[in-house]
Amino acid sequence: MMTARAARLHAFGEADELRIETIDLPEPAPGEVALRQTAVGFNFIDIYQRKGVYPLPLPTGLGFEAAGVVEQVGPDVRDVRTGDRVAYMNAGVGAYADRRNVPADKLVVLPDGVSDEAAATLLFKGMTAQYLVRKTHKVKPGDLVLVHAAAGGVGQILCRWAKDLGAEVAGTAGGPEKLAVARDAGCDFVIDYRQGNWVEAFHEATAGRKARVVYDSVGKDTFLGSLDCTAPFGLVVSYGAASGPAPDISPELLNKKGCLYLTRPSVFPHNADVATFRANAAELFDAIARGAVTVPIGARFTLDQIADAHRAAESRATTGAILIVP
Ligand SMILES: NC(=O)c1ccc[n+]([C@@H]2O[C@H](COP(=O)([O-])OP(=O)(O)OC[C@H]3O[C@@H](n4cnc5c(N)ncnc54)[C@H](OP(=O)(O)O)[C@@H]3O)[C@@H](O)[C@H]2O)c1
CATH class of the missing domain: 3.40.50.720 (NAD(P)-binding Rossmann-like Domain)
Structure with a gap:
């Protein structure tokens, strides 16, 4: 069996409750793929979850978005192939890891013009901006x-x-x-x-x-x-x-x-089904390709420095996006 290094939370609280552990990674189940993650995004919601403001069942992984390469495809997966570069923003918590199994219908294949790092820093935040300016209020x-x-x-x-x-x-x-x-x-x-x-x-x-x-x-x-x-x-x-x-x-x-x-809207219901999610992502990737949307990476951390990443965000010390490199 494969293993993965992942950040785990056993109690809600300060950033040092986040521990890096080695966990077993089973073969991908039907509908899932095994990902080697190359870039992981940090989002402010991760802090709300770590503190228990948005409580999760414990123990838990944390993190919502990442990009990586498909290493293995489980049974019944049709629209994603081994070797594809992909990203996700809503596959359940647990993105703070170097490897992970993810349902294929939560993945979007990255176009050539969007790097893994751009995807991991832009997908969750960009899809949030997408519904806010295009749906919640159509900005004119x-x-x-x-x-x-x-x-x-x-x-x-x-x-x-x-x-x-x-x-x-x-x-x-x-x-x-x-x-x-x-x-x-x-x-x-x-x-x-x-x-x-x-x-x-x-x-x-x-x-x-x-x-x-x-x-x-x-x-x-x-x-x-x-x-x-x-x-x-x-x-x-x-x-x-x-x-x-x-x-x-x-x-x-x-x-x-x-x-x-x-x-009081949320990004997840705006991307609840796979067709809408991929159509919204295509609009975001188009905005990135046109240069309309960018976000500089304000700080980089390794997976082992995940608690530092949380402290930096919480202290308002960062601008732009925080990237975690597994
Ligand atoms: N509803 C949705 O669909 C959805 C989806 C994604 C994100 N969000 C929300 O969008 C916001 C931005 O997320 P992000 O990941 O891009 O984070 P971020 O904007 O990079 O970081 C949060 C910023 O909030 C400001 N802030 C004001 N008061 C603060 C306080 N007391 N403590 C900490 N920060 C404070 C800080 O900027 P200043 O120092 O300039 O004040 C800080 O840099 C978050 O509130 C997040 O929950 C909502």
């Missing part, structure tokens, strides 16, 4: 869009993609270096939300115009301010909680703030 030329944590992984992709669709983009980030990154990612206006009253700073920057759509992944610290930055009949998209969950509000508050719409 002339829209004013506000993106929080604009220097982050999803944030940078969102800014670039919204810009590519013709929007004017305002982005928040913490500190001058991150503001520069947000500007490079296409923001027309940048606001440091760790300094003073960021809602006023947003109104000053846009000369009083409010956003058609606000993409809020920060939650607790920004959510109420986001309502004040949204134009009448505009949409607030609460899609993350990096600072903690957004507060409970009464529907009446949406009336008072300008008949606003509020949604």
Whole structure:
């Protein structure tokens, strides 16, 4: 039997609860393939799961996305072959590993123009940006869009993609270096939300115009301010909680703030069946090939340094994507 090196979690808690272990890897079951993983993506959701904010049955692996090469194909697999370069973003937790068996219908074959590293850093975050700008709100030329944590992984992709669709983009980030990154990612206006009253700073920057759509992944610290930055009949998209969950509000508050719409979407239902997943991925790969979507790799870690990767992300020290090389 093959073995794999994988990060395992036996108790929720701080980053040092993550242990690298050698585990048995059985032959791929019907419908599965065995992957040798070459690049693993880090996502903020991994922190929520490690801490037990989104509880998982323990012990567990962790990590949602990776790219690699198909080494062995199980029975009844038709659309993926040995030697294919592939990636996934929704095959259950356990991507922090050098080898893994994955259901073939969770895989997308990578086109030549998309490297393993790009796929592992862009698939989960890019598919998130894809539904946010193409489905949750179809961004149009002339829209004013506000993106929080604009220097982050999803944030940078969102800014670039919204810009590519013709929007004017305002982005928040913490500190001058991150503001520069947000500007490079296409923001027309940048606001440091760790300094003073960021809602006023947003109104000053846009000369009083409010956003058609606000993409809020920060939650607790920004959510109420986001309502004040949204134009009448505009949409607030609460899609993350990096600072903690957004507060409970009464529907009446949406009336008072300008008949606003509020949604709390997730990437997984947007990619629930294999045909939709692969069609959305094709749209993302097209945006990557056109150069509309990129995200610089802000930090690299080995699998053995996985706890350091978590600490870096949690301390807000990173910009762009974090890559884990098994
Ligand atoms: N709903 C969905 O479908 C979906 C899918 C994927 C990701 N997400 C969400 O999208 C967000 C971005 O994910 P990502 O992986 O690309 O991470 P990321 O943006 O690279 O990192 C999170 C960023 O949030 C900001 N932040 C604000 N307050 C924070 C706090 N108290 N602690 C830590 N960070 C704080 C930091 O930027 P500053 O230093 O500039 O504030 C930090 O860099 C996350 O909230 C994630 O949960 C949602």
